[in-house]
Amino acid sequence: MGIAERKEKQKQDIKKMILDASMKLFVEEGFDNVTIRKIADLIQYSPTTVYLYFKDKNEIFFYLHQLGFEKMIELNQNLAGIANPLMRLYKMGENYIQFGMTHQEFYDVMFIQRAPMECLSTMENCEWSAGDTAIGSLRTLLEECMDKGLIQKAPVEVVAMAIWGLVHGMVSLAIRDRLIKIIPQEQLVKVMHQSINWLLGTIDTSIKPN
Numbered sequence: 001m002g003i004a005e006r007k008e009k010q011k012q013d014i015k016k017m018i019l020d021a022s023m024k025l026f027v028e029e030g031f032d033n034v035t036i037r038k039i040a041d042l043i044q045y046s047p048t049t050v051y052l053y054f055k056d057k058n059e060i061f062f063y064l065h066q067l068g069f070e071k072m073i074e075l076n077q078n079l080a081g082i083a084n085p086l087m088r089l090y091k092m093g094e095n096y097i098q099f100g101m102t103h104q105e106f107y108d109v110m111f112i113q114r115a116p117m118e119c120l121s122t123m124e125n126c127e128w129s130a131g132d133t134a135i136g137s138l139r140t141l142l143e144e145c146m147d148k149g150l151i152q153k154a155p156v157e158v159v160a161m162a163i164w165g166l167v168h169g170m171v172s173l174a175i176r177d178r179l180i181k182i183i184p185q186e187q188l189v190k191v192m193h194q195s196i197n198w199l200l201g202t203i204d205t206s207i208k209p210n
Contacts, residue, residue, distance in 0.1 A: 015053050017043045019067070022060045027105050031061070031113055061109055062119035068106035069130035072099050076137070085144040086151070092141065093167050093192050100171035101185065107175065111168060135160060151200045159200070166195055 021042040025034045036057060040047040054060045075095045082088040100107040109116060110130075120128055139160045145151045151159075170192060173179045183191050 011053075014043075014045070014049070018050055018053055018060065019064055022057075023064055023105060026061075026064075026109070031115065056119075058115040058119040061113060061115040064106070065109045065113075065116035066130055068103065068110040069134065071103060071106060072096075072110075072134070075099055084150075085141055085148060089141055089145060089163075090193055090196070092138065093163075093196060094189050096167050097171055097174075097188050097192060100175060101188075104175045107171065112172065135164065138164060162199055163196060166199060167192060170195075 018039060021039050022034060025038055025042065029038075034057060036047050036050050039060070040050050043050075054063070072095070075098065076092060078095075079088050079091055082091055117128075120126060139156050142151070142156050142159050142163075146153045146156070170179070170183075170188060174183075174185060174188060179185075179188075
């Protein structure tokens with residue numbers, strides 16, 4: 001490994017240390033209590049070093065939110081082998097719930113905290129590529145379901161936002177312990193299936209929710 005490669009590896013290692021430390025502090029102390037100095041102290045570097053890699057705390061959490069989307073995309077790789085698009089839609093919802101329940105801190109940064117969006121608004125192109133890819137996949141899947149007559153035709157944007165809002169609401173309530181007395185965690189997927197069926201006005205009896 002040459003000098004340039006070693007320097008680049010060191011930069012990436014330090015950047016990863018900063019992101020890991022930021023997430024650890026976020027989990028332990030909450031977003032508002034995380035400071036650049038606390039992050040620097042945890043990785044045993046100066047705050048100046050942190051600022052060499054990120055301009056502020058919002059930018060750090062923007063990169064954490066990007067990492068969260070990468071994890072979600074990996075989880076959705078199992079959709080490709082499902083031929084029935086309606087079943088694929090259900091599985092996408094299951095994956096969303098699974099991700100939210102098992103990666104609650106990432107979910108919080110991706111969909112609840114304002115910091116990533118505040119950082120995005122200051123960027124030159126201001127394009128939310130991660131979010132656009134996620135909602136784009138849902139729109140494409142809904143179009144396929146409509147084209148095959150599995151669900152009633154309707155404005156795709158409206159249906160996509162309704163489904164996302166429905167599943168997001170369930171996950172957000174669940175990870176804040178708002179559903180525990182109403183819907184046990186193990187029933188979330190079943191209720192999600194039923195809710196989507198109700199929302200789309202279709203019951204496909206060939207698909208059995210878990």
